[in-house]
Amino acid sequence: MTDLIQRPRRLRKSPALRAMFEETTLSLNDLVLPIFVEEEIDDYKAVEAMPGVMRIPEKHLAREIERIANAGIRSVMNFWHLSPYR
Template identity: 75%
Template sequence: MTDLIHRPRRLRNPPALRAMFEETTLSLNDLVLPIFVEEELDDYKAIDAMPGVMRIPEKQLAREIETYRKCWHSFRYDLRHFSPY
């Protein structure tokens, strides 16, 4: 491989491209909490393929979100995003 005298940076000049190629950083604020909800469920049900993860009855959804929010807040973070499935 040859040594480059001039590094090709022309693709990094526009801000949109620079943002696309920048290093990836991940923080707790970037995470989304998946919540698995089932309408006709009366009690929590384990998901066999995902140990430790439960399907939540629709009636309990608001309570679960509040529980998660309090937990995140105790770590000084806000629960900004959740995604019901």
């Protein structure tokens, strides 16, 4: 086998070529933030199974989504905790 004097970098010569051949990219546009909402609570409530995660009162949902959007996250997925006695 011969030793290479110069490594072939033809796929890395320009930003356009690098973008065309890159395998994986991840940006804020690819993220979806899960939020947990509960109907009949007045204040934020911890989710016992997930430390650091809170259930959001339904009345605060619009404010939380606005705060999340201002942080640059464009997608959320709501998980509702509904009262069984509706």
